[in-house]
Amino acid sequence: DAGVIQSPRHEVTEMGQEVTLRCKPISGHNSLFWYRQTMMRGLELLIYFNNNVPIDDSGMPEDRFSAKMPNASFSTLKIQPSEPRDSAVYFCASRVDLNTGELFFGEGSRLTVL
Amino acid sequence: AQSVTQPDIHITVSEGASLELRCNYSYGATPYLFWYVQSPGQGLQLLLKYFSGDTLVQGIKGFEAEFKRSQSSFNLRKPSVHWSDAAEYFCAVGNNDMRFGAGTRLTVKP
Numbered sequence: 001d002a003g004v005i006q007s008p009r010h011e012v013t014e015m016g017q018e019v020t021l022r023c024k025p026i027s028g029h030n031s032l033f034w035y036r037q038t039m040m041r042g043l044e045l046l047i048y049f050n051n052n053v054p055i056d057d058s059g060m061p062e063d064r065f066s067a068k069m070p071n072a073s074f075s076t077l078k079i080q081p082s083e084p085r086d087s088a089v090y091f092c093a094s095r096v097d098l099n100t101g102e103l104f105f106g107e108g109s110r111l112t113v114l
Numbered sequence: 115a116q117s118v119t120q121p122d123i124h125i126t127v128s129e130g131a132s133l134e135l136r137c138n139y140s141y142g143a144t145p146y147l148f149w150y151v152q153s154p155g156q157g158l159q160l161l162l163k164y165f166s167g168d169t170l171v172q173g174i175k176g177f178e179a180e181f182k183r184s185q186s187s188f189n190l191r192k193p194s195v196h197w198s199d200a201a202e203y204f205c206a207v208g209n210n211d212m213r214f215g216a217g218t219r220l221t222v223k224p
Contacts, residue, residue: 004157033212043204043214056211091157098210102148105157 004106012112018080021109025094035091082113116141120215135190137205147188148206
């Protein structure tokens with residue numbers, strides 16, 4: 001079975017540009033999570049969805065960040081406009097249900113904002 | 115507010131020595147508990163998990179962890195470390211939302 005698939009794996013962009021990160025969860029998983037990993041702050045939970053509905057977005061750092069899940073097999077995390085401090089590895093993870101099982105992680109999208 | 119504390123940022127052990135990585139949490143009820151491992155440039159892989167029942171849980175790669183409710187701890191152990199165990203280890207806690215500790219980087223000396 002395919003795991004969680006994220007794209008792009010690496011993104012280098014200039015400050016002010018729009019960045020879109022994509023995630024395909026494991027088929028049959030109803031919950032999807034977005035995390036950001038930096039040396040300074042570790043793994044931060046940004047937002048999570050259940051059955052395509054955002055449940056908690058309190059971890060989204062600013063209004064520049066937005067996430068959508070238009071269907072059960074696709075989610076996006078968008079940063080507009082991007083800033084150098086957004087440079088991080090962004091992980092998507094999925095889970096069978098909100099209270100069931102462990103998280104399965106993608107390999108991450110490494111974002112560098114110049 | 116819930117929190118996860120991994121007090122050791124970096125641990126160095128000799129190959130073949132035993133290992134214990136500490137994890138303490140603060141949570142309203144007994145949460146689900148997990149240990150994940152991350153190799154450089156990779157995503158996180160589940161080592162083991164605790165949902166209920168026996169408080170000593172076995173995981174992959176010879177790891178085990180013990181849930182101690184009275185201490186709000188879920189420490190990870192391995193009796194004999196291998197060089198390939200060098201990685202970053204994360205404790206995670208939660209039911210609906212999963213929160214991660216800051217991680218412990220393990221270095222293995224030959």
